[in-house]
Amino acid sequence: MERLGAHGEASLAFAVQIPSPQSALEPAGRDAERIASLFPILFGGGAAIWLVVMGLTVYAVVLRDRRHQRDRTRRWVVGGGAFATTALLGLLLVRGLSAMPELLDPGAPGGPKIRVSGEQWWWRVRYELPDGASFELANELWLPRGRRMPLLLESPDVIHSFWLPSLGGKIDVIPGRVNRLGLEPTRTGTFTGVCAEYCGLSHARMLFHVVVVEPPAFEAWLAAQRADARAPAAVLAQRGHLLFQQHGCGACHAVRGTAARGAVGPDLTHVGGRVSVAAGTVANDVAGFEEWLARTEALKPGVHMPSFHMLSSEERNALATWLDGLQ
Secondary structure (H helix, E strand, O other): OEEEEEEOOEEEEEEOOOOOOOOOOOOOEHHHHHHHHHHHHHHHHHHHHHHHHHHHHHHHHHHOOOHHHHHHHHHHHHHHHHHHHHHHHHHHHHHHHOOHHHHHOOOOOOOOEEEEEEEOOEEEEEEEOOOOOEEEEEOEEEEEOOOOEEEEEEEOOOOEEEEOOOOOOEEEEOEOOOEEEEEOEOOOEEEEEEEOOOOOOOHHHOOEEEEEEOHHHHHHHHHHHHOOOOOOOOHHHHHHHHHHHHOOHHHOOEOOOOOOEOOOOOOOOOHHHOOEEOOOOEEOOHHHHHHHHHOHHHHOOOOOOOOOOOOOHHHHHHHHHHHHOOO
16 A cells, blocks of 8 residues: 655655565564564474373373383373473473563663553554654554664553564553563564454454654654644545534544644544554545444444444545545
């Protein structure tokens, strides 16, 4: 999918690829590579434990009717089944835990700080820049290749779980607690993550995307995201902006550069330039916005945003056109 956006006097274009398969066995980050390297070790250890247990089971079954062999059989079963498997599991535990400090390392301070809030059923993403400026987006992170970026994860409602298998591990997002995670991508692309902890009706509709670009493109993206939304030039988009104001959408959503200051739902300042809409529910284009406005509750059960049945199809098209132009 390719989204083009312009802000002020400078024009900035980003090519966003189709999201890659969601697989921990296709690492695209330092942390994912470390996790993938554990797979053969843990698999081999598990296989060894299975062979020990199965071998002892066969040994015990074969000799169960031989009275003179019972004591020896008992020693093998207890010694091998209890002590040998416990020792193997202990070694696997130590090997797995040895990776934790590196996986949780947030990286060197000084760059942008990224706060991710898991909410029913979307991800609020806030970039806090070193100069004190900040901006928000939803269900999408942008990261520079080759630089470790710190993430602070929290939740205002229930337990969620942030899982991005291609770039890093899984970490729970718990109300009342801030968990920290570092991500260091090693190649560019668009990667898919999910909530991996059941959190309610639309748990399965809580995707997010991570776009990894080269450092210069990342700095350009940061500058573009700091800018206010552009005033619509086309008549249809102007009508859509008016409808947005008339129907009180600004009570829940913010669009910087307009009177909309809501903080309940996602910030829509540059929503037209994102990979998808509503946490991967619909495509990010005019048709996708129209479908979302018309069938909100059907597409995402339990969502707090109502469907806009009161709007005509022409009005929904105008509103969708304005939203799609916020890039």
